[in-house]
Amino acid sequence: MSKASTAAPSPNALPSYLDAGNLGPWGIYLQQVDRVTPYLGHLSRWVETLKRPKRALIVDVPIHLDDGTVAHYEGYRVQHNTSRGPGKGGVRFHQDVTLSEVMALSAWMSIKNAAVNVPYGGAKGGIRVDPRTLSRGELERVTRRYTSEIGIIIGPNKDIPAPDVNTDGQIMAWMMDTYSMNQGSTATGVVTGKPIDLGGSLGRVEATGRGVFTVGMEAAKHIGLDVSQARVAVQGFGNVGGTAAKLFAETGARVVAVQDHGGTIYREAGLNVPELLRHVAEHRTVAGFEGAETLKTDQFWDVECDILIPAALEAQINKDNAGRIKARMVIEGANGPTTPEADDILKERNILVLPDVIANAGGVTVSYFEWVQDFSSFFWDEEEINARLVRIMRAAFASIWQVAQDHQVTLRTATFIVACKRILHTRELRGLYP
Numbered sequence: 283m284s285k286a287s288t289a290a291p292s293p294n295a296l297p298s299y300l301d302a303g304n305l306g307p308w309g310i311y312l313q314q315v316d317r318v319t320p321y322l323g324h325l326s327r328w329v330e331t332l333k334r335p336k337r338a339l340i341v342d343v344p345i346h347l348d349d350g351t352v353a354h355y356e357g358y359r360v361q362h363n364t365s366r367g368p369g370k371g372g373v374r375f376h377q378d379v380t381l382s383e384v385m386a387l388s389a390w391m392s393i394k395n396a397a398v399n400v401p402y403g404g405a406k407g408g409i410r411v412d413p414r415t416l417s418r419g420e421l422e423r424v425t426r427r428y429t430s431e432i433g434i435i436i437g438p439n440k441d442i443p444a445p446d447v448n449t450d451g452q453i454m455a456w457m458m459d460t461y462s463m464n465q466g467s468t469a470t471g472v473v474t475g476k477p478i479d480l481g482g483s484l485g486r487v488e489a490t491g492r493g494v495f496t497v498g499m500e501a502a503k504h505i506g507l508d509v510s511q512a513r514v515a516v517q518g519f520g521n522v523g524g525t526a527a528k529l530f531a532e533t534g535a536r537v538v539a540v541q542d543h544g545g546t547i548y549r550e551a552g553l554n555v556p557e558l559l560r561h562v563a564e565h566r567t568v569a570g571f572e573g574a575e576t577l578k579t580d581q582f583w584d585v586e587c588d589i590l591i592p593a594a595l596e597a598q599i600n601k602d603n604a605g606r607i608k609a610r611m612v613i614e615g616a617n618g619p620t621t622p623e624a625d626d627i628l629k630e631r632n633i634l635v636l637p638d639v640i641a642n643a644g645g646v647t648v649s650y651f652e653w654v655q656d657f658s659s660f661f662w663d664e665e666e667i668n669a670r671l672v673r674i675m676r677a678a679f680a681s682i683w684q685v686a687q688d689h690q691v692t693l694r695t696a697t698f699i700v701a702c703k704r705i706l707h708t709r710e711l712r713g714l715y716p
């Protein structure tokens with residue numbers, strides 16, 4: 283019987299599990315790498331390393347539901363690169379998670395960790411599940427089974443998960459416990475973002491928002507923006523957006539508009555952010571906040587402001603709204619909030635974008651502190667943590683700003699240049715095994 287022959291793939295062909303016609307978020311990441319390759323000098327010979335994940339694990343996560351039936355969920359853990367150290371990156375529970383998305387997020391973690399120079403590679407995980415449909419018991423069983431399935435590739439020296447969308451300190455506690463039970467000893471360093479009583483770090487909850495604020499303040503100096511007089515609009519008022527809004531308001535800036543999943547509110551004189559945080563803690567949304575006007579969802583993008591902070595979801599700033607944005611500066615608290623087309627529009631309009639890969643790196647920086655504290659079993663006070671965080675963020679931002687000036691490129695491209703060079707330099711030093 284004759285067998286139809288297919289051409290052998292070229293050595294640098296796309297991995298077979300990717301559909302070249304529909305690369306999704308991974309395709310966006312590949313475009314970003316292509317954009318910086320001309321700036322990598324002799325290291326560009328290693329660039330293919332960045333264009334494929336080192337390891338991608340797909341797992342079946344079966345659990346007993348409370349009604350006695352069995353449900354199967356699809357889970358992933360992707361280690362994009364480990365040249366600079368163990369993999370590091372969060373775990374997302376969301377019904378729309380895909381392998382392409384987890385791959386892209388794992389790659390962006392490689393870039394982010396190298397940009398702030400913490401000794402990690404990049405990784406990410408996810409489960410295709412809507413956690414709001416699960417009881418607490420079901421959520422715990424999904425978390426534990428997933429942790430057990432990916433247990434063969436994670437560990438304090440191999441790959442260290444953390445919280446991301448819809449995962450929190452309790453889920454990290456279950457992950458830590460499951461891994462520890464399988465190992466036979468307590469391994470607090472296997473995840474970060476844990477509750478303080480289980481080896482978590484002070485300052486971790488606010489770290490990402492504090493990083494957003496720190497790079498925003500540094501950039502403002504460069505563009506001559508007086509933050510104490512600035513108007514700020516924030517999309518997403520959770521961990522990242524809520525903290526960033528609070529810190530900007532404390533400098534005297536007016537937080538004029540806030541949008542979350544429940545609504546959009548506006549007050550020209552500035553919203554009372556501590557009161558708004560209390561309102562959200564009680565009502566779970568900014569909607570209905572006393573003394574504020576309500577805007578239609580889409581009107582958020584027309585708000586007159588100096589600083590815009592997208593801190594909710596991906597692809598919020600796109601070709602349809604980028605032309606309407608009034609801000610002088612966009613600080614990306616969320617991961618991937620700006621599409622590549624919107625990035626080009628903002629650049630053309632001279633609106634400075636502080637990209638996610640540096641702007642929201644405060645979270646992983648304090649995760650690194652948590653991991654170091656767990657290894658030494660010696661815990662620092664919050665003042666020391668915040669001071670170290672600010673030092674690292676300022677230094678990272680300064681070097682990226684300089685590269686952007688030197689090459690006349692955007693801060694996103696500059697961050698990729700700095701990070702890719704660091705990763706590929708270690709790749710070159712280590713050489714290829716065998």
Ligand code: NAD
Nearest residue numbers: 490518519520521522541542543593594615616617642645
């Ligand atoms: P969170 O769950 O605490 O808050 C998310 C916020 O987004 C909520 O206010 C929610 O109402 C709002 N939101 C959801 N859907 C929305 C919609 N359709 N329109 C407007 N607002 C909407 O999450 P978080 O931890 O603050 O994370 C926000 C983003 O920051 C995510 O992209 C995440 O990946 C990224 N990030 C978080 C961290 C961290 O340490 N938490 C670190 C790096 C990056």
